[in-house]
Amino acid sequence: MSLRKDFLWGGAVAAHQLEGAWNVNGKGISVSDVLTAGGVGVEREITNGVIPGKNYPNHEAIDFYHLYKEDIALFHELGLNCFRTSIAWTRIFPNGDELEANEAGLQFYDDLFDECLKYGIEPVITLSHFEIPYHLVTEYGGWRDRRLIDFFSRYAKAVMTRYKDKVKYWMTFNEIDNQSNYFRTYSTWVNSGLKFEGEEDTKLGRERASYQASHYELVASAKVVELGHQINPDFKIGCMISFPSLYSKSCKPEDMMMQMVANQRRYWYSDVHVRGHYPNFIKKLFERRNFNLDITIEDLAQLERGKVDYVGFSYYKSFVVADEHGKSPEFDYVETQDIVDNPYLDVSDWGWPVDPLGLRWALNWLYERYEIPLFIVENGLGAEDKVEADGTIHDPYRIDYLRKHIAAMKDAVDIDGVDVIGYTPWGFIDLVSAGTGEMKKRYGFIYVDKDNDGSGTLKRSKKDSFAWYHHVIDTNGEEI
Ligand code: BGP
Secondary structure (H helix, E strand, O other): OOOOOOOEEEEEOOHHHHOOOOOOOOOOOEHHHHEOOOEOOEOOOEOOOOOOOOOOHHHOOOOHHHHHHHHHHHHHHHOOOEEEEEOOHHHHOOOOOOOOOOHHHHHHHHHHHHHHHHOOOEEEEEEEOOOOEHHHHHHHOHHHOOHHHHHHHHHHHHHHHHOOOOOOEEEEEOOHHHHHOOOOHHHHHHHHOOOOOHHHOOHHHHHHHHHHHHHHHHHHHHHHHHHHHHHOOOOEEEEEEEOOEEEEOOOOHHHHHHHHHHHHHHHHHHHHHHHOOOOHHHHHHHHHOOOOOOOOHHHHHHHHHOOOOEEEEEOOOEEEEOOOOOOOOOOOOOOHHHEEOOOOOOEOOOOOEOOHHHHHHHHHHHHHHHOOOEEEEEOOOOEOOOEOOOOOEOOHHHHHHHHHHHHHHHHHHHOOOOOEEEEOOEOOEOOOOOOOOOOOOEOOOEEEOOOOOOOOOOOEEEOHHHHHHHHHHHOOOOOO
């Protein structure tokens, strides 16, 4: 028996990508509610408030808000023993800065968690998954403002107190490291509510703002970890990072250095979460750039007091970097232009390299560095599915992808001794893609009849992968 007996087999989603009901029962607008649909080669547009006539796919999504009972019955049929979703901050505090929580929002998650627990499905909850109240952006500039630490803590306290007997596994910020991942507009928006304008819209300005925002988020996370453990000492509270494996293009020392630096730019976040302090290379970076960030002694003490219990991470693909643009000898900036193709790997329909062995690499890397339990909270293949005339959906490509990744995870456990507590493939019911806003980029075991343009009956159907994953769970991963 390779995996733990109590291994968490589940599926992962985020509120804004499936709930819909974006303005129902007092819910406020979130940063994702003002993102239009994108598509292949078309960026999602960040709008200034909701503009009538534009296509905002998150507004209806798959209407899980109203259909969750039917869906959870299907999750149970599939055999899940956990379900990773997020709480939409804007259902609880519509503007983010109120003093009182919205009872209707709290009640919705009470009902949702009760429904899960009725079937023995353990909720695994992300507190902030690209769902910052939009009001906090317009009034405070998003996570640029220290006051968000208190707003976030108030929200976390409200939900952790309310659900203290229903939810054990929590995560603070989804893929917190994405925002310093080349400072892409989309990531800084959904992670921190940052939009760069005027003087700030320079390489240095963007970088400084992102690091300042990240610092406040890390302090907020630590505060919530400490608070959560006071509310219920049995809580397991993790961080959540995006952790694609990262390779050097060659054994040329400059390429190897580039790989090292590119990796540091991401894992410093988990360093702070797990170790409770900043690694030296980031402190040096702040000094070198003269950032003069607002980091107080009390903040540093808070980081020490709020270390996480486990590392949650997403894994979809790997990257290759090379020093092809003269970064040597400083290796100070890592940008998208430093990423090169990997000739050894196939790519998905959306151009993401498929690399199961890279998952074993990632698991080993994280476990060696942190020596605390790991939780694979996202993994999967975004693909177009075809519904046959008889209503069946054959998705052998998805089964193949997941099978190989689960095999790599088992090797990491069996051969390398990594402690993995669970596996929740992403979007196990079709939902709105975060990156492109499309419906046709599907990850699910459960198909949802909904198209990119918003049409469709919302009917749910099982794909072939449904029965396959059921058997995987049934055998605790022995038969894949
Ligand atoms: C991660 C996010 C998810 C999810 C996933 C797949 O970055 O945490 O919210 O969407 O990626 O990405 P996409 O939807 O762009 O295919």
